[in-house]
Amino acid sequence: MLAPEGLGPATIVVEGERIAEVRNSMDVPSGAALHDFGDLVLAPGLIDTHVHINEPGRTEWEGFATATRAAAAGGVTTLVDMPLNCIPETTEVKALGAKRAAANGQAWVDWAAWGGVVRGNADALQPLAKAGVAGFKCFLIHSGIDGFAWVDERDLYLAMEQLRGSGLPLLAHAEVAGPVDAATAKLKGNGADWRKYSTYLASRPDEAETEAIALLIRLGEKFNVPVHIVHLSSARALPLIADARDRGLPITVETCTHYLWFAAEEIADGATEFKCAPPIRGAANREALWNALGEGLIDMVTTDHSPCPPEMKRRDPNHELPRWDQAWGGIAGLGLALPVLWTAMRRRGVCMDRLGDWLGAAPARLAGLAGRKGALAAGCDADLVVFDPDATWTVEASDLHFRHKLSPYLGAELQGRVLETWLRGERIFRHGDQCEFVGSPRGKEQVRA
Ligand SMILES: [Zn+2]
Numbered sequence: 001m002l003a004p005e006g007l008g009p010a011t012i013v014v015e016g017e018r019i020a021e022v023r024n025s026m027d028v029p030s031g032a033a034l035h036d037f038g039d040l041v042l043a044p045g046l047i048d049t050h051v052h053i054n055e056p057g058r059t060e061w062e063g064f065a066t067a068t069r070a071a072a073a074g075g076v077t078t079l080v081d082m083p084l085n086c087i088p089e090t091t092e093v094k095a096l097g098a099k100r101a102a103a104n105g106q107a108w109v110d111w112a113a114w115g116g117v118v119r120g121n122a123d124a125l126q127p128l129a130k131a132g133v134a135g136f137k138c139f140l141i142h143s144g145i146d147g148f149a150w151v152d153e154r155d156l157y158l159a160m161e162q163l164r165g166s167g168l169p170l171l172a173h174a175e176v177a178g179p180v181d182a183a184t185a186k187l188k189g190n191g192a193d194w195r196k197y198s199t200y201l202a203s204r205p206d207e208a209e210t211e212a213i214a215l216l217i218r219l220g221e222k223f224n225v226p227v228h229i230v231h232l233s234s235a236r237a238l239p240l241i242a243d244a245r246d247r248g249l250p251i252t253v254e255t256c257t258h259y260l261w262f263a264a265e266e267i268a269d270g271a272t273e274f275k276c277a278p279p280i281r282g283a284a285n286r287e288a289l290w291n292a293l294g295e296g297l298i299d300m301v302t303t304d305h306s307p308c309p310p311e312m313k314r315r316d317p318n319h320e321l322p323r324w325d326q327a328w329g330g331i332a333g334l335g336l337a338l339p340v341l342w343t344a345m346r347r348r349g350v351c352m353d354r355l356g357d358w359l360g361a362a363p364a365r366l367a368g369l370a371g372r373k374g375a376l377a378a379g380c381d382a383d384l385v386v387f388d389p390d391a392t393w394t395v396e397a398s399d400l401h402f403r404h405k406l407s408p409y410l411g412a413e414l415q416g417r418v419l420e421t422w423l424r425g426e427r428i429f430r431h432g433d434q435c436e437f438v439g440s441p442r443g444k445e446q447v448r449a
Pocket residue numbers: 050052082304306
């Protein structure tokens with residue numbers, strides 16, 4: 001069992017939807033129905049706090065039914081949905097209502113919603129907080145979606161005044177436009193080849209991240225609002241974050257599975273399924289991210305699952321290589337975090353017990369779900385993953401349960417496989433000879449405590 005105290009044998013006593021008790025040995029209450037998982041690893045249901053479900057409005061990109069099936073198959077029992085790419089964007093209470101209506105009866109796992117901070121919606125933030133969003137997300141650079149306007153320092157002032165004292169975190173896409181615009185203009189002036197990954201990488205320099213993070217730290221300190229950096233890619237920002245932590249700022253950081261698994265050196269020209277922002281950087285940067293995770297400077301890992309129809313990646317086999325500047329930015333990887341990270345951890349000699357923090361406890365705290373989700377402990381929901389750490393497999397399209405099967409993880413050789421997923425005391429997924437979703441969608445929205 002993967003418990004807050006580490007790995008060891010255990011009996012988990014479930015009553016109804018909750019964990020009643022955790023016993024440290026084979027000690028089954030009389031009369032209980034026993035499910036014996038032998039030497040397999042039993043972990044808390046995982047929490048992915050960075051997912052673009054895209055429904056309502058762009059269900060042809062992704063939707064509740066498909067996203068939550070992908071989650072269940074990957075041992076993820078709680079998703080937190082990003083406020084953009086859906087229509088309407090979750091930037092006012094009415095839109096949250098539309099989101100709830102869209103989820104109704106479709107979710108295989110539990111979910112929660114982030115609200116959005118956009119230019120001009122400061123007055124909508126407190127009503128959204130009261131209506132139950134887990135926190136707020138903003139962009140400091142164009143989001144890729146015109147309906148989700150990015151914010152500057154003045155907008156952030158207005159938003160932070162509203163959030164001050166609420167305890168809700170402000171999540172930020174931490175890239176600013178200046179360095180990206182300057183680098184892009186220079187590349188265009190030099191006639192750079194936009195089919196090459198190196199051109200795209202050069203267009204999103206590290207400075208865009210470090211400047212954004214410095215700004216967020218400054219404002220977080222001024223207003224004493226918890227700041228969360230989503231999808232940190234550049235290891236060069238780590239010293240800034242360490243300093244801010246030392247000064248007591250409540251700053252948390254996530255990185256994503258793709259930054260920990262892939263490296264720029266391995267990305268082929270035209271392979272736009274790897275396009276995301278900030279970009280996947282070099283192998284040395286990747287190792288620095290692993291070190292920061294090890295030290296606890298990076299708190300958690302998400303997938304930032306942000307898929308699109310394949311046409312938008314411009315991957316047409318009959319045409320020439322697609323241009324990186326014309327493809328949608330977003331990687332499809334929901335449900336793969338556990339085996340991908342475990343494979344990478346084995347190579348680096350990292351102990352499995354760290355996964356409980358990165359994929360369970362830390363995201364639960366961020367989303368206000370600690371004590372209910374993300375741990376195998378008495379009183380928590382009985383959300384469980386049965387994981388075989390030694391199974392080896394190669395990712396094929398048939399293993400992917402999200403809507404579109406275009407993913408940079410196709411062909412990845414992984415160690416470790418999710419065999420079963422349980423949501424609030426009931427099995428919802430089983431991987432035997434084939435994948436089987438059990439029962440019907442009974443996921444519920446989880447509102448911040
Ligand atoms: Zn995202």
